Amino acid sequence: MARESESGLPIEPVYGPDDLEGWDPGEKLGEPGSYPFTRGVHPSMYTGRPWTMRQYAGFGTAAESNARYKQLIANGTTGLSVAFDLPTQMGHDSDAPIAHGEVGKVGVAIDSIDDMRGLLDGIPLDRVSTSMTINAPAALLLLLYQLVGEEQGVSADRLTGTVQNDVLKEYIARGTYIFPPKPSLRLIADIFKYCRAEIPKWNTISISGYHMAEAGASPAQEIAFTLADGIEYVRTAVEAGMDVDDFAPRLSFFFVARTTILEEVAKFRAARRIWARVMRDEFGARNPRSLMLRFHTQTAGVQLTAQQPEVNLVRVAVQGLAAVLGGTQSLHTNSFDEAIALPTDKSARLALRTQQVLAYETDVTATVDPFAGSYVVESMTDDVEAAALELMRKVEDLGGAVSAIERGFQKGEIERSAYRIAQETDTGERVVVGVNRFTLDEEEPYEPLRVDPAIEVRQAERLAGLRAGRDRAAVDAALGELREAASGSDNVLYPMKEALRARATVGEVCDTLREVWGTYVPSDVF
Numbered sequence: 001m002a003r004e005s006e007s008g009l010p011i012e013p014v015y016g017p018d019d020l021e022g023w024d025p026g027e028k029l030g031e032p033g034s035y036p037f038t039r040g041v042h043p044s045m046y047t048g049r050p051w052t053m054r055q056y057a058g059f060g061t062a063a064e065s066n067a068r069y070k071q072l073i074a075n076g077t078t079g080l081s082v083a084f085d086l087p088t089q090m091g092h093d094s095d096a097p098i099a100h101g102e103v104g105k106v107g108v109a110i111d112s113i114d115d116m117r118g119l120l121d122g123i124p125l126d127r128v129s130t131s132m133t134i135n136a137p138a139a140l141l142l143l144l145y146q147l148v149g150e151e152q153g154v155s156a157d158r159l160t161g162t163v164q165n166d167v168l169k170e171y172i173a174r175g176t177y178i179f180p181p182k183p184s185l186r187l188i189a190d191i192f193k194y195c196r197a198e199i200p201k202w203n204t205i206s207i208s209g210y211h212m213a214e215a216g217a218s219p220a221q222e223i224a225f226t227l228a229d230g231i232e233y234v235r236t237a238v239e240a241g242m243d244v245d246d247f248a249p250r251l252s253f254f255f256v257a258r259t260t261i262l263e264e265v266a267k268f269r270a271a272r273r274i275w276a277r278v279m280r281d282e283f284g285a286r287n288p289r290s291l292m293l294r295f296h297t298q299t300a301g302v303q304l305t306a307q308q309p310e311v312n313l314v315r316v317a318v319q320g321l322a323a324v325l326g327g328t329q330s331l332h333t334n335s336f337d338e339a340i341a342l343p344t345d346k347s348a349r350l351a352l353r354t355q356q357v358l359a360y361e362t363d364v365t366a367t368v369d370p371f372a373g374s375y376v377v378e379s380m381t382d383d384v385e386a387a388a389l390e391l392m393r394k395v396e397d398l399g400g401a402v403s404a405i406e407r408g409f410q411k412g413e414i415e416r417s418a419y420r421i422a423q424e425t426d427t428g429e430r431v432v433v434g435v436n437r438f439t440l441d442e443e444e445p446y447e448p449l450r451v452d453p454a455i456e457v458r459q460a461e462r463l464a465g466l467r468a469g470r471d472r473a474a475v476d477a478a479l480g481e482l483r484e485a486a487s488g489s490d491n492v493l494y495p496m497k498e499a500l501r502a503r504a505t506v507g508e509v510c511d512t513l514r515e516v517w518g519t520y521v522p523s524d525v526f
């Protein structure tokens with residue numbers, strides 16, 4: 001009997017030539033590095049250059065996070081990935097009442113250029129690419145990065161990295177939105193234009209399915225809703241007057257890797273094929289780079305267990321393998337203790353070592369797209385593609401990603417899928433090793449890393465010092481310019497940069513935008 005995949009599609013006990021009858025490799029696969037990019041975005045893939053090992057990290061103060069980044073680099077990481085605390089992600093200063101209890105908890109606290117300077121101290125920005133998981137305030141953090149680059153003598157055209165900047169999935173699954181959809185999309189178009197003119201190698205957005213997957217989305221839902229968000233961003237930028245080939249090469253994506261290797265590989269390959277077709281046929285993109293779906297992967301946090309946490313090391317290795325077999329450009333492997341707390345130095349190192357074993361001890365990097373032509377993987381690639389296209393059509397029928405979000409469509413679909421997973425786990429139909437089978441009577445003790453609660457006081461003191469030491473009139477004047485741009489149609493990033501240079505804080509800049517644009521209140525469908 002066929003088993004069901006995570007997307008609810010059948011997985012047959014045996015696949016053979018009949019399953020690929022009429023299947024045309026020329027149309028479905030092409031060559032690696034060529035349309036429709038099913039086999040990967042580069043002709044040589046990992047035989048030319050391994051994926052970027054990019055471990056998401058950050059906690060406490062800028063100085064503490066800086067020390068962790070230097071340690072990661074010393075251990076062989078090949079790109080940085082900054083986690084910000086919730087107040088920063090929501091555009092509040094560390095001393096704002098609403099920030100209380102959250103400063104430095106899930107990431108680093110960045111209030112101003114002073115903190116950004118500390119975060120990047122001693123890190124050569126012309127040689128390291130940096131991803132920043134920041135969404136509503138993405139423009140601010142990008143500009144702070146550029147300003148620190150200028151101080152290091154690195155011109156903006158040499159900076160490489162990514163801002164997540166994907167606010168649509170914040171409304172669907174992650175929650176750190178500030179402004180309503182319309183000004184949020186306008187801000188994203190401003191960022192595309194600014195980067196095109198000023199920071200051309202920067203990846204301007206990381207259109208993310210990861211968080212939807214963490215909320216329970218199936219693989220088909222994950223790519224469908226993510227690509228639908230991508231389509232909305234492309235439309236926004238085109239409507240804002242940009243030529244598609246002027247910004248599409250710098251769009252990037254972000255997906256999860258689950259333990260179900262076969263379907264995950266199929267998912268990544270299907271996503272590349274769908275995106276290439278959409279960009280070529282719907283948007284008329286001509287530059288091959290505009291058609292390439294380049295993506296970062298993180299192993300599935302939701303599949304980690306607090307019980308017998310060391311078993312997570314095994315899960316992460318399997319998930320990382322899925323990402324690599326699927327042709328990821330960049331990878332974060334979770335630490336085994338992440339279901340319990342922030343990773344310790346040792347668990348962070350082990351997570352990176354897992355990638356190094358995949359890259360240098362296995363043979364999966366010796367040849368491009370090793371699953372190509374496999375009866376099962378090609379069949380599943382077609383199946384996931386068809387299921388995703390069907391969902392994308394439903395989003396279109398609702399008027400596109402934003403209208404569908406406003407009606408709660410994506411959230412509703414994801415909730416249903418999450419409910420199914422929870423039920424299957426409860427009944428034991430879905431085996432979770434160490435949780436509903438192969439359990440221990442008594443778990444071994446585990447000592448997690450804890451963030452020092454005094455960090456909040458230290459950040460508040462730093463802010464008081466900053467406010468006392470800066471030219472208040474210059475800050476007010478710069479924020480006034482920003483207010484004016486936000487009220488009209490001028491690109492907000494130019495006055496925003498001047499405000500940040502004058503040491504305006506993240507909270508002050510975001511409050512200025514909140515005054516003009518208001519904040520988003522979800523229409524709760526549930």
Ligand SMILES: CC(C)(COP(=O)(O)OP(=O)(O)OC[C@H]1O[C@@H](n2cnc3c(N)ncnc32)[C@H](O)[C@@H]1OP(=O)(O)O)[C@@H](O)C(=O)NCCC(=O)NCCSC(=O)CCC(=O)O
Pocket residue numbers: 042043044045046047048049052054056079081083129131133160161162174201203206210211252253254294295296298329330
């Ligand atoms: C495009 C990606 C996906 C990857 O960029 P990278 O710089 O790492 O890699 P890359 O672009 O593939 O490679 C770097 C350069 O080498 C080239 N290159 C690579 N491989 C090649 C090959 N085989 N042949 C020829 N050239 C090759 C590329 O074209 C590129 O140059 P050119 O540029 O000149 O072409 C980017 O967006 C990225 O790094 N994303 C990371 C996102 C992230 O870390 N997010 C964390 C989220 S954490 C989170 O959100 C979860 C928790 C939470 O909710 O907070």
